[in-house]
Amino acid sequence: MVVSSLVFGIVKGTISQVGAAAMEGAGAAVELCLSMAGILCLWSGVMAILERCGFTVALSRLFRPLLCRLMPRACRDRETMAAVSANLSCNLLGLGNAATPLGIQAARRMAAGCGGIASNELCMLVVLNTASIQLLPTTIAGVRSALGAASPFDILPAVWLSSLLSVTAGVAAAKILGRLFRGRGR
Numbered sequence: 136m137v138v139s140s141l142v143f144g145i146v147k148g149t150i151s152q153v154g155a156a157a158m159e160g161a162g163a164a165v166e167l168c169l170s171m172a173g174i175l176c177l178w179s180g181v182m183a184i185l186e187r188c189g190f191t192v193a194l195s196r197l198f199r200p201l202l203c204r205l206m207p208r209a210c211r212d213r214e215t216m217a218a219v220s221a222n223l224s225c226n227l228l229g230l231g232n233a234a235t236p237l238g239i240q241a242a243r244r245m246a247a248g249c250g251g252i253a254s255n256e257l258c259m260l261v262v263l264n265t266a267s268i269q270l271l272p273t274t275i276a277g278v279r280s281a282l283g284a285a286s287p288f289d290i291l292p293a294v295w296l297s298s299l300l301s302v303t304a305g306v307a308a309a310k311i312l313g314r315l316f317r318g319r320g321r
Contacts, residue, residue: 167281174277178230185228194227195220205263205306206245206256215244219260226267229274238264255313262309266301269294 137157144153185191198220203210210216218241225234238260245257253261272294279287 167278170281171274171277174273174280175232178228178273178277179233182225182228182230182233191221191224194224198223205259208254209241209245209256209260212244215241218244219263222260222264223267226264227270229269229272229276231267231274234264234267255309258313259306259309262305263302266298266305268298268302 140153140157141150144150182191195217199210199216202216202219202223206216206219209219218237222234222237222241225231225237241260242257245254245260249257272288272290275290275294276287279290
């Protein structure tokens with residue numbers, strides 16, 4: 136895209152405008168990154184406090200019955216379930232950046248005995264991580280706030296509905312495809 140912009144800028148004789156737009160975009164990107172860093176630090180700190188207060192353990196206990204139905208094999212390994220639960224807790228609070236390492240940890244543990252083929256439970260983890268339900272979409276609210284939204288959290292009902300629908304569709308698809316390809320990836 137950069138090369139094509141430069142080529143078209145040269146051909147059209149607007150290379151100075153292309154350069155100015157590139158510099159303006161780079162400046163805006165740096166501003167957005169700095170404002171997002173503050174918001175991510177805030178919510179990561181909140182997550183650390185919630186973890187120390189035992190809130191994440193309570194969420195883990197709350198998720199355990201549902202997760203045991205969705206992932207019965209992974210449920211047998213305490214560390215895997217702790218990573219899955221923590222991943223879901225972070226996603227629930229809109230902390231996708233904090234959820235990623237936990238999801239990777241859970242996926243590695245779940246993939247250990249798969250022999251190179253993803254198990255149905257590992258696929259379910261990917262679905263739950265990707266289409267997560269978010270109660271507090273902190274990252275999106277942070278972006279909206281950084282870009283000047285008067286009320287960054289006014290999107291909550293839409294986020295709740297869309298994330299609930301996406302998780303429902305994803306889990307249904309994973310279950311259906313898991314049954315279709317029953318012999319593979321168990």
